[in-house]
Amino acid sequence: MRGLPWPAKVYLVVVIGAAAALVGNIVVVPGQLAGVGEYGTLLVLALLFLVCESMPTLLNVEQFAVSVSFSAALAAVVLVGPEGAAIVGLTAVVSVRPGLPLVKRLFNGAQFAICGYASGKVYEFFGGVTGVPEVNDFEALVGPYAVAAALFVPLNIVLTLTMVRLASTERAERMPARGMAQFLLSYFGYATFGLLVAGLWATVASISAVLVLLPLFIARWAFGQYHAQQRSYDATIAALCQAVETKDYYTRGHCTRVSLASTMIAQEIGMGAERLRAIRYAGMLHDVGKLGVPTKVLQKDGPLTEEEFAAIQLHPMRGLEIVRGIDFLDEAFAGIMHHHERHDGRGYPMGLAGDEIPEFARVIAVADAFDSMTSDRSYRGARPVEVAVAELHKGAGSQFDPEMVAAFVRALEREPWQPPRKASPPPSDETETTTKDHDDPTMPIEVVGGS
Numbered sequence: 001m002r003g004l005p006w007p008a009k010v011y012l013v014v015v016i017g018a019a020a021a022l023v024g025n026i027v028v029v030p031g032q033l034a035g036v037g038e039y040g041t042l043l044v045l046a047l048l049f050l051v052c053e054s055m056p057t058l059l060n061v062e063q064f065a066v067s068v069s070f071s072a073a074l075a076a077v078v079l080v081g082p083e084g085a086a087i088v089g090l091t092a093v094v095s096v097r098p099g100l101p102l103v104k105r106l107f108n109g110a111q112f113a114i115c116g117y118a119s120g121k122v123y124e125f126f127g128g129v130t131g132v133p134e135v136n137d138f139e140a141l142v143g144p145y146a147v148a149a150a151l152f153v154p155l156n157i158v159l160t161l162t163m164v165r166l167a168s169t170e171r172a173e174r175m176p177a178r179g180m181a182q183f184l185l186s187y188f189g190y191a192t193f194g195l196l197v198a199g200l201w202a203t204v205a206s207i208s209a210v211l212v213l214l215p216l217f218i219a220r221w222a223f224g225q226y227h228a229q230q231r232s233y234d235a236t237i238a239a240l241c242q243a244v245e246t247k248d249y250y251t252r253g254h255c256t257r258v259s260l261a262s263t264m265i266a267q268e269i270g271m272g273a274e275r276l277r278a279i280r281y282a283g284m285l286h287d288v289g290k291l292g293v294p295t296k297v298l299q300k301d302g303p304l305t306e307e308e309f310a311a312i313q314l315h316p317m318r319g320l321e322i323v324r325g326i327d328f329l330d331e332a333f334a335g336i337m338h339h340h341e342r343h344d345g346r347g348y349p350m351g352l353a354g355d356e357i358p359e360f361a362r363v364i365a366v367a368d369a370f371d372s373m374t375s376d377r378s379y380r381g382a383r384p385v386e387v388a389v390a391e392l393h394k395g396a397g398s399q400f401d402p403e404m405v406a407a408f409v410r411a412l413e414r415e416p417w418q419p420p421r422k423a424s425p426p427p428s429d430e431t432e433t434t435t436k437d438h439d440d441p442t443m444p445i446e447v448v449g450g451s
Contacts, residue, residue, distance in 0.1 A: 074194030082120025259283030289319025335360030
């Protein structure tokens with residue numbers, strides 16, 4: 001807790017304090033536990049919750065994981081009422097998840113207790129009957145349960161993401177609306193397991209928890225496999241980027257920043273979740289073709305010969321050749337291949353113009369030039385964001401797609417750009433620095449005839 005920013009500490013104390021007051025009132029005030037029903041049912045649900053909570057699925061966000069334990073908490077809403085659901089959620093405090101700090105256990109238990117109690121009250125308000133349902137009464141559960149789940153899931157996500165946002169010292173990547181919608185839908189899908197537990201309890205009692213565990217953990221395994229695959233993809237891309245950036249000390253981090261700027265533009269123009277992932281990869285790998293350009297050409301001090309400039313102009317095609325076999329890149333191929341085309345048709349490698357240029361390439365062209373201008377280079381310092389934006393406006397309609405420039409400017413107004421920290425001179429044993437940058441529209445490469 002000592003390393004948390006003060007807003008995160010305040011939020012943590014408020015959430016834990018609210019849960020402590022809630023549970024204390026349930027335990028201490030006479031009659032509050034009367035609605036819990038069978039204590040054996042409460043114990044089984046608490047154990048089911050604890051098993052699920054102790055085996056979460058890691059996500060792509062560092063040190064962040066989700067579990068499907070809320071299925072047990074929602075079953076508790078039906079079987080043991082709001083008070084029982086709060087107690088079931090509180091068992092997250094004793095989770096046996098390896099390496100989980102006490103402060104996180106306390107927060108998890110607190111927010112689950114709050115969500116369980118609030119959902120239980122909503123369930124009762126909409127006519128839901130607490131206790132083991134009769135076989136013929138199952139249909140009457142569906143409506144109130146759906147409303148309870150509709151409160152529990154978003155409330156759980158909001159409480160958790162608020163803590164993540166307040167505790168993070170770096171700017172978090174904004175999840176697009178479509179991605180958030182898919183995330184919520186997957187959670188509501190897992191919420192149906194809670195209804196299944198409650199429905200089966202009328203016929204097979206506590207065995208229903210065991211029957212539900214198998215599909216629940218199959219779902220968890222599938223969820224984990226998907227995110228493990230995504231992490232593998234990201235590691236592959238990062239390795240290729242690192243290989244590219246070893247060619248030039250001053251361009252380190254360029255791929256990551258171009259990827260971020262490209263994602264900002266893509267979100268602004270309304271790309272869907274799958275295309276956002278693809279353009280993030282395209283931004284990371286847009287210069288991978290530099291691996292196929294002789295280092296002496298990239299590092300040359302002074303004008304290039306026509307042959308040397310032709311070698312640089314081939315780097316988008318070289319990049320496509322390098323990554324062609326990576327199937328998951330999908331539409332990213334077009335961004336890598338054509339990000340140096342110009343809106344007026346004077347770009348390379350194919351001289352495409354206007355809408356002939358793939359959308360990914362038009363996005364990356366703006367992001368690429370912007371980061372080049374706002375980053376330190378061996379031949380000049382970083383330009384201010386305002387100067388770079390003015391240069392993008394100047395090139396709109398000739399070098400850049402005006403719509404992409406306008407979208408990026410709108411995105412920058414909403415999320416101010418954080419320029420990279422000033423580059424220190426390279427160590428004496430790292431002498432490879434590019435003297436001219438083919439991405440910088442303000443410093444064009446000089447080309448002389450002959451060889």
